[in-house]
Amino acid sequence: MGKVEENKKKKKDAIVNSAFSLFINNGINDTSIADIMKKAELAKGTFYLYFKDKYEVRDYLIRRKATQVFERAIEDLEASDIEEFDDKIIFIIDNVLDQLDGNKILLKFIFKNLSWGLFRHSMEHVQVYDSEGQIDIFGKFNELTDGKIRNVEMLLFLIVELVSSTAYSVILYKQPVELPELKEELYPVIRQMIHLYTIND
Amino acid sequence: MGKVEENKKKKKDAIVNSAFSLFINNGINDTSIADIMKKAELAKGTFYLYFKDKYEVRDYLIRRKATQVFERAIEDLEASDIEEFDDKIIFIIDNVLDQLDGNKILLKFIFKNLSWGLFRHSMEHVQVYDSEGQIDIFGKFNELTDGKIRNVEMLLFLIVELVSSTAYSVILYKQPVELPELKEELYPVIRQMIHLYTIND
Amino acid sequence: MGKVEENKKKKKDAIVNSAFSLFINNGINDTSIADIMKKAELAKGTFYLYFKDKYEVRDYLIRRKATQVFERAIEDLEASDIEEFDDKIIFIIDNVLDQLDGNKILLKFIFKNLSWGLFRHSMEHVQVYDSEGQIDIFGKFNELTDGKIRNVEMLLFLIVELVSSTAYSVILYKQPVELPELKEELYPVIRQMIHLYTIND
Amino acid sequence: MGKVEENKKKKKDAIVNSAFSLFINNGINDTSIADIMKKAELAKGTFYLYFKDKYEVRDYLIRRKATQVFERAIEDLEASDIEEFDDKIIFIIDNVLDQLDGNKILLKFIFKNLSWGLFRHSMEHVQVYDSEGQIDIFGKFNELTDGKIRNVEMLLFLIVELVSSTAYSVILYKQPVELPELKEELYPVIRQMIHLYTIND
DNA sequence: TATGAATGAGGGTTCATTCAT
């Protein structure tokens, strides 16, 4: 990477990090581009060399952050020796929930803005490597199911929406219960859902 | 109600209706108080005699609209002769989804802003009447379960979050499928969930 | 006129006068709305209660200023006892040129921006009063010709364009000659033009 | 011309041509240096190696374009066998008007910015060649008059201003008439003007 | 020479809020 390119990367990162910090502290509506650039210690006009508006920054951030969270969950999964498909799903959910429970700000930011489209997009960009190089995560999921799950995307959709919306309420507002209790209730439901989508031989 | 009171009610309604129409057409961020009052055909200063800011109007509206939707669903349920608990739940969900499918704007407005807390609050204000007068809707639910459901609130929480978040994506963005297909997948899952919460004698 | 109306008139005048002074000193391009309102000692936002942008102010000004100049020329004409049509035309031209020679700034402003359309519009708004009240100036012109001029508008068009464009160069840049010499050359040409449009009995 | 010189000429031409196209399409005020250089496919900073600002480009362009139009008119005149002085003047006017009628954009650009000074300057740079080489166009005019016209410059000044200002209004806004009708009225007037400046033996 | 990333002043515009009427 040339010196110029490197510098540009550094600037973009400064903008993005500044924006993230302000978005989660003050909300997107109360964050102006002037604020972002001031915190990033760059000139206001520089913003427009990298992004069209603050919503483009937000989308960029959501994708990046969501990707990071899942990347870590999957790394941890790889490091474990879990074998069954449903156990793997529960493991990932549990891992993600714990990550977000420890970083409510991030949770708020991701789940408040996450749409299924963005989620899919993020998943397609999760970078996992094994001995043979990069792995396509959605392909991997399908492979994991071993052909035993019908309509994998729908199942994931249902699980992701259920988990994200309940966890949002629970972690942020502790309503109607706290996280451990939610998990206790949620996981059996999810196992049952997976079972419903499992093809019986 | 005195003439003065009546007049004030009329003004407040004008503001609220104007705001609703603008919120759903242009979004809350792109709606100014000037816009609201122009459409309401009232002076700008008058706004502050009724509300503190536009977010107060929004919250007022969400509660009112969500309540209306459920009120109608429950009215329709009462008019039917459905007997089983799970059938009743499915009926209400189906009814609400159809209402919102026919009014995407309303869906966006309600679900974008609906939290479990607001939902509970709305439910407590649903006005249903039988021969003996007004009925408490949450109490009614409990009664309906006939003591056969454990942890009714958790079950409702899971169902409401699952339905609202999947329906939001599906009705608004047709992602990942369209509404009829979602229903087909959703209802068996919900029945299964109810079953999971049913106390076996 | 109510107190409010009176105040609004005063504000509009302040804006317009401030703008005129800045337009002629710095040019329209180098005059910002902030400049105008600062000089007018009003808040920046107030500008938009009266005008859409500075070009609207410019057009308003041109019409007003052009009208004033002609109004005065015609007043002077009325006070004289000139009888012949061509003498009257020359008198008006001479009067206008003298006014503008004494106010180059105004000349620059009017002639730089004057189109035939704006000129006609201005003429239609010249307010001249005689013992019997207001007079329509274009009608008056026609009347003056006593039916002896064919195609009055074309004749006026030719004269106005010839006079304004030559005078602009001469008064502002003294090119290619100075005003007295221009007059000496111009008036015979104009008399000849009038003659060409005079219907011979 | 060395290869370096050639390259510089090419760059300058690219800038100038890009600027012309943008000036006439969007107006000078709405054309930024960034726009010009983007269209010219050159770096922004390069602009300042050739011009001080966009107004310098504009002046350069006006001179070049005005010169071209007159050059062509005079070429056409040379190719004809018109003999009388007044016929020649009318021929040139007619030719120029037709050129500009077919290219309103050019007309707008030239006449909006043309001053008598710029016109004289342009005329001095019109390049006409006969068997003996380059000809001075103003000298040529004087020669053409055969000493029969007094005050040639004044006559040209009056004619140029009359024609350019009326044609501007007529071609661009069709006010107060269209071009053929303007010609019909204009040419007799001009012939008469020439006659007025012709020395009677 | 040529580049184009970076600058930051300054433009236009909006708008919540106030307050004299």
Added chain:
DNA sequence: CATGAATGAACCCTCATTCAT
């Protein structure tokens, strides 16, 4: 109570110009 003219802070965005490469 109701009005709407006035405010001025705050916003977004553009752009001529510089300068390290």
